[in-house]
Amino acid sequence: MPAKQPITSYQDIQSIVDEHYRQLLQDPFTNPKFQHVNLPDHMPRIYHFWSFILNIEAEEHPYKGSAFEPHAHLNLEHAHFETWLKYLFNALDQNYVGEVVETWKEKARQMGMLFEYKLGLLKG
Numbered sequence: 001m002p003a004k005q006p007i008t009s010y011q012d013i014q015s016i017v018d019e020h021y022r023q024l025l026q027d028p029f030t031n032p033k034f035q036h037v038n039l040p041d042h043m044p045r046i047y048h049f050w051s052f053i054l055n056i057e058a059e060e061h062p063y064k065g066s067a068f069e070p071h072a073h074l075n076l077e078h079a080h081f082e083t084w085l086k087y088l089f090n091a092l093d094q095n096y097v098g099e100v101v102e103t104w105k106e107k108a109r110q111m112g113m114l115f116e117y118k119l120g121l122l123k124g
Contacts (some may be wrong), residue, residue: 006098010057013050016091016104017043023087030083033074053107054100067111078121081112 007013021043024030049067051057088108092101116122 002095004095004097007054007056007096007100007104010047010051012096013054013056014047016088016096017046017050019091019094020088021046023090024084027083027087030080030087033076033080050104054104056100076115076119076121078116081116081121085109085112 005012007016021034021039025034045065085108089105092104113122
């Protein structure tokens with residue numbers, strides 16, 4: 001088993017996001033939320049989003065748009081956010097360690113809480 005490495009590149013972000021979505025798509029609870037998504041178009045947006053958030057230079061144009069809007073009408077529940085975080089943390093911890101991993105986890109927690117608040121799943 002190779003040693004875990006720090007996240008240093010856009011390719012690292014792609015690898016983590018791909019593994020995260022692989023887990024989400026295999027789960028019968030979260031898979032239905034992705035049935036309408038054109039993943040070949042969607043995945044580069046996710047790569048760019050996280051590279052922007054983590055300040056890791058992307059090879060292409062930077063992320064633009066609203067991260068919340070595509071999720072606003074998916075009828076998400078608190079359990080979807082818990083599952084999303086669980087699989088993201090799994091994807092991060094499989095091959096990576098370090099400050100960027102911890103930053104990514106914290107940013108994901110914050111983003112999840114913000115989305116849940118906007119969706120009325122959390123009370124102020």
